[in-house]
Amino acid sequence: MRDVIVVGAGGGGPVVAKELAERGLDVLLLEAGPRHAHPREEWTHYENDANHPLTGFFRFGPADRAKSAWFRETPQSSFVMQLSGVGGTTQHYFANSPRAYPGAFSGYSGPDAGAYDTRHRFPFPYAELVPYYEWVEATLPVQTAAMGTKEEVYFQGCETLGIPVQTALTTTGDSYRPQQNAILQPGGHAGRTADPRLLIFPRSTGCTFCGHCSQGCMQPVRAPRNQFAKRSTDNSYVPMALTADVWSPGGRAAELITDAFVTRIHTEAGAATGVTWRNREFLARKATALLRGAGARTVLRVDMFPVPLHVQSSLRTGLDPRTSVLDADCRSRAVDRLYVADNSALANSLGGPNPTLTTQALAARTAERVFTRVFGGDPWVRTGAPVVSTDLRVSRRLAELGL
Template sequence: MRDVIVIGAGGGGPVVAKELAAQGLDVLVLEAGPRHADPRAQWTSFENDANNPLTGYFRLGPTDRSKPAWFREWSQNSFVWQLSGVGGTTQHFYGNYPRAYPGVFSGYEGPDRNEYDIEHRFPFSYAEMVPYFEWVEATAPVMTAAMGTKEAVFFRGCETLGLPVQTTKTTTGPSYRPQENAILQPGGNAGRTTDRDLLAYPQATGCTFCGYCFQGCMRPVGAPRNQFAKRSTDNSYVPMALTADVWAPGGRPVDLVTDAFVTRIHTERRGGALTATGVTWRDNASGAEHREDARVVVMAGGCTENPRLWFNSGLPNPNDWVGRGYTDHFFDWVIGAFDDDTGNPKGVGSSARLDFPPYGGLENVGLPPALNAFSTTLSDSGIRGQYTNGRGPTGPWDGPAGRVMGPELKELVAGGLDRLLSVLVITDDDVERDNRVTLSALPADENGPIPKISFRHRARTARTTRNREFMARKAAELLRGAGARKVYRIDWAPLILHVQSSMRMGESERNSVLDANAESRAVRRLFIADNSALPNALGGPNPTLTTQALATRTAEKIFQRYFGGDPWVATGAPVVSTDPRISVRLGELGL
């Protein structure tokens, strides 16, 4: 019997695994997708090869790319951008690690207290969360982002809005700043040259400004895996978990099995309480099923797969909140066209942000060509100004919102991507009961009944809609202030990328699945440690840091409650994921 089984090796699962392995527990991690152990051989910078949702190496599917991707049902105009594999969606994130706004936590008494989603707060205080934020920030490690021309242009626009520069990690009011992100600062030749021969490790360290963050990170060339620039979990927490016996006194390395799709969580009655006892998982290649038992089971399969596995396991749902509250950040995309070079596709994808609690935030995003084309066409308003009777919203942008096509598109891209600046609108989205994951009536796949995502994106709350409109206007004002000659608002259809809260923790049993320790209210010894555990949309900030901080806290609670251990975050010092001892051990393991 194992001590702990962790289901999923994405953004949260490896955090729990690493922390508990460091305490000497026997931890098994089961990941449904592939492990890209040698990205230099397995990946490319071709966008379709990476991001095609059916055939790309970043898709939701098994290691064997000749086999079909795993299907989900969604009937509304939206796109669910998630993937399987070690590292999960952090493989194509941009490394942005802002903290959640204090206003989304219990006990917040600021003057804007009632401007947040007050029905769905964290069941503990922001002050209690701070040590866990700090632990993750030190471990990843998180630092001030490397910046270039596009950030200078973004800040030029911020200056015209009359907001102060933020100098703290905690956001206390409207402000702007460099991103706090988990991408190693460029060192040596990195950021100073485009000569490939000079960008090999150790002559170059950290970010090489390649501009392909979304295709994973495999640079600098020749670097050990835990020295790759972007701190996706496959480059940070997973290497630490696999080498816990080297850097942690008394630690025990995690066992990681990939292509292992968990199809059932087993339970039994103990002392009158339903208790998790283990899992059944299916080998994607052979189809063989295996049973593993454990003292504790941690679900970290994501906001869509966690409810699916819960339902397929026949687990109880006494308040009908399993799978409900499927929350995103109701994104939008605003583009400025400039006469001068903006450096748009170069360097770290996103290194500057503006926060405007309690509405949400803005961040600059540089994209390579195909993703840039995708971002300008994902509209809920049709073609801008044509065939729509002006349906797209109007405001301080040029004409009605919508996708840019025809002569306007030619004009927009005439100067190349280097004369554009794109701003992502990220709102504080209310948790809505009717946005949910259920089981589809369509035929099951090899892993059981498939999930159905019901997302009522045209029925947002008045507050969510207000937040999006407010931040879209701020984005347009920022771009005008930065010197854009034209500003286009796309009015994105839902891009389900920052998805969270489908298995939310909460203050009340009435509308939450998890208690304050992230343990299931209905099943003992069953915890959740990914975005689905988040109780709300965090006020708008990107979710990875908060998810990993919460997962660190959850690991500590597991160790205290079920293994008689003492807390360590308040008293210990984290080991940085770039520790050279980890590099040496990974080399010994052929990694």
């Protein structure tokens, strides 16, 4: 029996997998979509090839692109910019990583307190999440985006309006600031040339300014997977989870299984005990067999695509059981030992910023709660030092594993 089963290798699940594998637990990470283990063989920089909702390699569907995308029913006519595969939507996000506004949390009493979602504040103060922000920011790492001429011109425009510059990571008022991004800074020839002969690792490191963030990051050429510029979880947390035995004393490598669509969470005496997964194509085959059994000569499959960005808060954490599915530890109120660590656990819209960094900080906090409260371990975020996801031990082990 596994110690922990993590369902979904998107923005939050791999954080939990890495943190608990680092502490020596037996972790199984399940992902319904593809692995994309060799992106230079599987991806291109063409937008339609990547993000076409029915045929793109970032569609919501199985690894085999010859098969149909998965059907996703939504209550309204819309397109959900969602995908399957290791890394989840971090594969096509732009890695913007601002922190949530303090007003989105309990205990906030600033002059603008009424401007936030006061009915669904996070069930703990902003200060409690700060160490986990710092932990995740150091692990990914999150860095201030490289500034160019266009940024300087924009900032000059802010200054003419009298808007102050923000120099801290915590937002306390109206201001402008350089963006915090989970993208490695350009090094070597990166950012200084367009010559592809020079944009090869290790002559170039970090962001090469290729401009194709939403088609997945595989730059620089020849870099180990955990040295790719954009710190999507397929490039950061998943490699760390899979190699935890080599970079963490007492760590245990997590196991990743892809094309594993979880269909059921098993419970016993009110506690989660396991899961059942299968490929969704099973359902399509069964449906086809049923229709043919009813006399159909031809069966046509139509996969209508569902796009809101930043789908979140559907299983929100909170203090009031009447308005929240999860308690303050992101633990299910209905099923013991069942924790949620993706965007759905967010209590509210954070005040407006991109949600991934907050999801990952919350996931790190949840992992610590699981380790201390379920397995009797000691907390580590406030006393330990995070290992950066670009650690060379991870790179060497990935090479040994052929990943």
